[in-house]
Amino acid sequence: MTIERRGHLNTSLWRAFVLQIVLISATAVAGVFLAEFAIRELLIVSALKREADYFWARHKISADTPAPNTNALIGYVFERSQREVPEEFAALELGIHDVQTPIGRSVVHVSEDPRGRLRLYLVFDANNVKELATYFGIAPLALMLVVLYCSAWVAYRITRRAVSPVIRLARSVRDVDLESADLTGFDVAHGDAIDEEIEDLTRALGHLLGRVNRFIDRERTFTREASHELRSPLTVIRMASDNLLNRHELEPHARSLVEKIRRAAFDMQELTEILLLLAREHDGALITESVVVNDIVAQEMNRCRMIYDGKPLIWTLTETSRVTVQSSPRIVAIVFGNLLRNAGSYTETGQVEVRIEGARVSVSDSGVGMSQEHLDGVFTPAFNRLHAQGNGIGLSLVKRITERFDWVVDIASEPDRGTTVGVILSDAQVSPRSPAVDATPEHARAANN
Secondary structure (H helix, E strand, C coil): CCCCCCCCCHHHHHHHHHHHHHHHHHHHHHHHHHHHHHHHHHHHHHHHHHHHHHHHHHHHHHCCCCCCCCCCCCEEECCCCCCCCCCHHHCCEEEEEEEEEEEEEEEEEECCCCCCCCEEEEEEECCCHHHHHHHHHHHHHHHHHHHHHHHHHHHHHHHHHHHHHHHHHHHHHHHHCCCCCCCCCCCCCCCCCCHHHHHHHHHHHHHHHHHHHHHHHHHHHHHHHHHHHHHHHHHHHHHHHHHHHCCCCCCCCHHHHHHHHHHHHHHHHHHHHHHHHHHHHCCCCCCEEEEEHHCCCCHHHHHHHHHHHCCEEEEEEEEEEEEEEEHHHHHHHHHHHHHHHHHHHCCCEEEEEEEECEEEEEEEECCCCCHHHHHCCCHHHCHHHCCCCCCCCCCHHHHHHHHHCCCCCEEEEEECEEEEEECCCCCCCCEEECCCHHHHHHHHHHCCC
């Protein structure tokens, strides 16, 4: 399920408040226009029509009935053929019209008697419409806006105060350092009163973080002690295997079995060393130094040449940059040593090429390759259990180590065409590879053997 991120809670509350103000303001503006329209159509227009009907009804009784003449309404009666009709009225047809007259903007209602001989022009001073709109529209709306704005601000403040403990809680959880056992900074109240639900959530999260911290501490302790305990018997196994291999009278079949035991002991010793290094990193005891990746890669490549001396493989190292990282030399050796041994293990004939370009180190082989199905799960422990050939620690643990140092691992492969694994050393210092360095005997051997 995909979860959509909406940003900070305070920002969401502020946006909701601003949106509420905008909607209220838009509603108020629309209300003013609607009030003005309602006053014009419902009050003025209907009043003019009634006034005209009343005039013609009285005119039918008495032809001398005068046209209306008040402060806001003036009436004019003209014969249709009369030339004295004012210019501003001359082109008006029957009905309601907005006209600009010498006295200002006016609403003019034009009607005529049933015989069509006389026309009545009722002129209403439209300037009064604004005053009416102010009295009946803007003033009430302004009062309503003040109330709505105040209520929206109060609601925003109350909501923000209610969610502030949640925000502080989220920040406290985010800032908790599980590497240290100190959870004293996990506090959201800061002397303020908080709801019971927030207090319960705070206690529950504090309890959970405490349990997580204890689990991590037990894991570190076990890893550290198990690593120390395993080193001694593994050293004995390796020494015994070396002694057996030095006996010339050993049968080929037995020699092959001893060699497998020796390689398995080496893998176990390497895995134990990795666990010990990671445990030291958690405890802050992992000593880091400036490590030249080129030198480590060249050394590991020479070791792989000896390990896979029986295979017709061409090992090449191409360097266009000098890469230096702040890490443990053994960590760098473990990562690239395993990538090289994997390449040698899955390649029966052909070549294994290492390219150091910029901050990226890639290991390519011409081996069996992998399908896309296998490629998708290559960094999982299950893949290594099912498909590993017993050499190295597996790509899953390599992936975990590189993630510890924020290095990026990518892989590309095709069946029967080989595999390329690249490691981007994000924190590396990169400098051009000088010709003088390339000419040294060690690197000449690494590049030409």
